[in-house]
Amino acid sequence: MHWRRLGGLRRWLSAPSVPAIRRHMFDQGLTVLRIRGIPIRLHVTLLIFLPYLAYLAASQFTFIAASLEIPREALRLPPLAWGAILAVGLFVAVLAHELAHALVALKNGIRVRAITLMMLGGVSQIERDDPEHEAWMAFAGPLMSFGIALGSYAAYRLLPAPAEVGVALLAFAITNAILGVFNLLPAFPMDGGRVLRGLLHRRLGRARATRVATAIGKAMAVAFGLFGLLSWNLILVLIAVFVHMGASAEQARSSTRDLLRGLPVARFMTDRLGDAYADESPRAVAERLLRHNLVGARVIDDPRGGEGRREIGVVTVWDLARQLARGAEAATVGAVMPVDVPRARAGDDASGSLDALASGEASAIAVLDEGEHVIGLVTSAEIQRALALAGALGAAGAGR
Numbered sequence: 001m002h003w004r005r006l007g008g009l010r011r012w013l014s015a016p017s018v019p020a021i022r023r024h025m026f027d028q029g030l031t032v033l034r035i036r037g038i039p040i041r042l043h044v045t046l047l048i049f050l051p052y053l054a055y056l057a058a059s060q061f062t063f064i065a066a067s068l069e070i071p072r073e074a075l076r077l078p079p080l081a082w083g084a085i086l087a088v089g090l091f092v093a094v095l096a097h098e099l100a101h102a103l104v105a106l107k108n109g110i111r112v113r114a115i116t117l118m119m120l121g122g123v124s125q126i127e128r129d130d131p132e133h134e135a136w137m138a139f140a141g142p143l144m145s146f147g148i149a150l151g152s153y154a155a156y157r158l159l160p161a162p163a164e165v166g167v168a169l170l171a172f173a174i175t176n177a178i179l180g181v182f183n184l185l186p187a188f189p190m191d192g193g194r195v196l197r198g199l200l201h202r203r204l205g206r207a208r209a210t211r212v213a214t215a216i217g218k219a220m221a222v223a224f225g226l227f228g229l230l231s232w233n234l235i236l237v238l239i240a241v242f243v244h245m246g247a248s249a250e251q252a253r254s255s256t257r258d259l260l261r262g263l264p265v266a267r268f269m270t271d272r273l274g275d276a277y278a279d280e281s282p283r284a285v286a287e288r289l290l291r292h293n294l295v296g297a298r299v300i301d302d303p304r305g306g307e308g309r310r311e312i313g314v315v316t317v318w319d320l321a322r323q324l325a326r327g328a329e330a331a332t333v334g335a336v337m338p339v340d341v342p343r344a345r346a347g348d349d350a351s352g353s354l355d356a357l358a359s360g361e362a363s364a365i366a367v368l369d370e371g372e373h374v375i376g377l378v379t380s381a382e383i384q385r386a387l388a389l390a391g392a393l394g395a396a397g398a399g400r
């Protein structure tokens, strides 16, 4: 499965700290390797889930062995051992599925932050949705799953192998085929829903395509949920919850984007900014921001006391809070300051800044003046505050 951009876990607008929570969830993963520069992470929930998956795979193995009339005595490894091998194999296959999404993204010049393997499958954190390439990007994953299914089925038919290896190959083929088909269901934010939105985009435009795709996604989620409850399939119920949340979050994001379109970034900017020297401790800066009720600070590098003074970045209260929670006591603000803070000009269209915040990558957008000085920040809290008023005023206006 695959929820790009995980608006999925929660409506990102519902709390200013949601990007932080989301980042926390995925950054907890252990980076095990890098492929084409993309960190591949294993999430802790995977460890809990793998034994269960091994158990399921073992029953599938036993069932297929029985259907092929292979006697129990002919097996050299117990079904549970095959279950464990198949479970690990499945996660390698899920990684290949995610890599297929990621490689299409990279080919279109879209950055991929990370791939995380977790309980319900894989998640590719892809920098931004690109409506033009979305259908292909989304289709590449299931295509890879079908390719793996076909490959293992061919191996089962063509290779001379012991009977139990054949059973495992057949089980692997079936599981990957199911994975491909399931992901192609039009339940946004699953792959099929993204393919649908990508296809609708050209005819309906982004906003309407999103409305249709997320409405179908929510309906499918209800269907999954009911079916899961009736068949006691807990995994399906969990998937239903994630799909519903993901579809709602995307719908919320899309209508927010509509509201922001045409408005300048300056409207949503706060200038409650202080200064911090790069060699100060995060704690000292955090205390100062709290005392003066500030949202963030320009970070200033001042090696020769005034002469070489220059702004090297910004740090927000959320960045500092995260650092302090990690116990990075010895570090300096210059060392913990986020790199790659998204930038905007005061006159830029505000809907563009939404993407950077919604991706959960940044806690704020730095607004720069002509001289590249930071004059303010846009945070999801600021956008939320302005939209709450705009929404209330709109509703009052409509009610009159």
Ligand SMILES: [Zn+2]
Binding pocket: 001, 002, 097, 098, 101, 138, 141, 142, 183, 191
């Ligand atoms: Zn996928």
